[in-house]
Amino acid sequence: MTYSWHLEMIWDYRQVFARGVVVTLQLTIIALACGVVLGLVFGLMRGARNWLLSMPAMIYIETFRSTPTLVQLVWIYYALPMLTGVQLSAFNSVALGLGLHTAAYLAEIFRAGVNSIDRGQMMAAKAIGMTYFQAMRRIILPQATRRMVPPFINEFATLIKLTSLGSVVAVPEILHEANNVISATFRPLEVYTAVAVVFALIACPMIFVARLLERMLTARS
Amino acid sequence: MSAEPVIQIRNLHKSFGELTVLHGIDLSVAKGEVLAIIGPSGSGKSTLLRCINRLEDYQEGTIEFLGQSMGYDISGGRRRPLPEAVIAKRRARLGMVFQNFNLFPHKTVMENLIEGPIIVKREAREQARKRAMTLLSKVGLAEKADIYPNRLSGGQQQRAAIARALAMEPEAMLFDEPTSSLDPELVGEVLEVMKALAREGMTMVVVTHEMGFAREVAHQVVMMDRGVIVESGVPADFFSRPKEQRTRDFLSKVL
Numbered sequence: 001m002t003y004s005w006h007l008e009m010i011w012d013y014r015q016v017f018a019r020g021v022v023v024t025l026q027l028t029i030i031a032l033a034c035g036v037v038l039g040l041v042f043g044l045m046r047g048a049r050n051w052l053l054s055m056p057a058m059i060y061i062e063t064f065r066s067t068p069t070l071v072q073l074v075w076i077y078y079a080l081p082m083l084t085g086v087q088l089s090a091f092n093s094v095a096l097g098l099g100l101h102t103a104a105y106l107a108e109i110f111r112a113g114v115n116s117i118d119r120g121q122m123m124a125a126k127a128i129g130m131t132y133f134q135a136m137r138r139i140i141l142p143q144a145t146r147r148m149v150p151p152f153i154n155e156f157a158t159l160i161k162l163t164s165l166g167s168v169v170a171v172p173e174i175l176h177e178a179n180n181v182i183s184a185t186f187r188p189l190e191v192y193t194a195v196a197v198v199f200a201l202i203a204c205p206m207i208f209v210a211r212l213l214e215r216m217l218t219a220r221s
Numbered sequence: 222m223s224a225e226p227v228i229q230i231r232n233l234h235k236s237f238g239e240l241t242v243l244h245g246i247d248l249s250v251a252k253g254e255v256l257a258i259i260g261p262s263g264s265g266k267s268t269l270l271r272c273i274n275r276l277e278d279y280q281e282g283t284i285e286f287l288g289q290s291m292g293y294d295i296s297g298g299r300r301r302p303l304p305e306a307v308i309a310k311r312r313a314r315l316g317m318v319f320q321n322f323n324l325f326p327h328k329t330v331m332e333n334l335i336e337g338p339i340i341v342k343r344e345a346r347e348q349a350r351k352r353a354m355t356l357l358s359k360v361g362l363a364e365k366a367d368i369y370p371n372r373l374s375g376g377q378q379q380r381a382a383i384a385r386a387l388a389m390e391p392e393a394m395l396f397d398e399p400t401s402s403l404d405p406e407l408v409g410e411v412l413e414v415m416k417a418l419a420r421e422g423m424t425m426v427v428v429t430h431e432m433g434f435a436r437e438v439a440h441q442v443v444m445m446d447r448g449v450i451v452e453s454g455v456p457a458d459f460f461s462r463p464k465e466q467r468t469r470d471f472l473s474k475v476l
Contacts, residue, residue, distance in 0.1 A: 123276050124323035124382075128337035128389055129313025131305055138340060143327050 020174035034099025039106025064104030113144035234281035257435035260445035316386030324370040376407030393424035
């Protein structure tokens with residue numbers, strides 16, 4: 001069977017794809033910002049000696065790591081409003097869901113990074129009169145960050161790809177826009193191929209830049 | 222030596238869960254005094270030192286530094302841990318040197334020295350740098366100021382760590398086996414720096430296996446074993462006429 005490709009039709013819908021790319025990037029950036037801040041908080045809590053801090057963090061992290069991302073997103077969009085009476089928009093639901101999801105994974109990366117730093121560093125920082133937070137900010141995290149870059153890159157790339165789940169609740173990101181194009185053109189082969197290529201074009205340069213950053217950081221220490 | 226002790230420890234008890242490591246320690250260190258703590262490994266020496274600046278918590282007893290509690294507030298009958306900020310402030314006046322140096326590897330030697338003065342004491346950078354440079358000359362590392370610690374020998378790292386502690390202008394210094402992880406030929410240079418400090422009148426508590434240093438520099442020697450003080454005294458008596466059998470056994474092994 002020979003299929004006659006009509007890749008030129010993608011060009012006709014370039015603006016639709018461009019809109020999808022913008023939404024995908026918005027979701028990625030918001031979820032990442034949310035994930036970094038919450039991830040740092042949960043990561044530090046998880047490592048605390050006080051179980052009142054570590055226990056909630058552990059429950060949070062393990063809940064998000066052991067349930068499918070898709071289930072988390074539909075739960076926030078469809079189930080959460082029934083509990084709270086607050087209906088988030090599809091976009092906000094997905095941004096929040098992916099943010100919370102990313103936070104759980106980043107928390108583990110932060111914790112592992114902080115744990116990898118010799119205990120003597122914290123003692124030395126405290127011995128010159130630093131508080132826990134001063135020591136974290138000035139001594140522990142700067143050293144831990146260098147070791148966290150490679151797993152962080154992985155998580156980042158995963159997050160970009162996870163935004164495609166937004167299509168399930170009709171967030172107009174790339175995949176959802178593509179489905180609309182398919183309904184209008186009946187050309188899934190061209191359109192889905194284009195979707196894959198677009199995701200690769202977004203993720204690849206970011207991974208490349210992060211690699212470069214990693215190399216610069218390790219060269220300096 | 223003034224009447225008021227710099228460090229005063231009363232009836233200190235410390236345990237890690239089921240394991241008790243300190244069974245009632247009483248110690249007092251006067252201003253300008255050098256106290257050497259010796260004893261077999263696992264006797265609780267290092268734990269005691271870390272209790273003094275509250276890097277470890279403890280279950281019973283009191284530790285006072287310059288008349289202020291290090292660790293717990295016992296006014297009003299209840300024993301409450303002091304707020305972290307209060308402990309940090311008191312710790313800043315009590316220098317500590319570790320067995321493994323614990324220099325900050327992501328900072329140069331100079332940055333290691335000025336970190337505390339700038340971040341903790343909010344000192345002006347120029348002033349901090351100036352004093353750091355004086356201290357580095359004093360420990361013989363003036364030309365290593367802009368080098369990262371991993372390029373230094375063990376002896377140089379430990380001298381830099383001593384300078385880092387001194388940069389905070391502490392009222393007393395704690396040394397936790399400062400020469401135990403050094404190659405034998407590098408021990409001397411670190412002990413020289415410590416002797417110079419003692420001569421200048423620095424109040425020092427030194428956990429050490431260097432009996433020569435204890436005999437020559439210390440004003441008071443304390444022997445610890447299994448979490449208690451077995452014997453203490455001035456070095457001349459302590460080393461030539463130890464009273465306790467356990468001290469004699471220990472000294473016969475290390476001397």
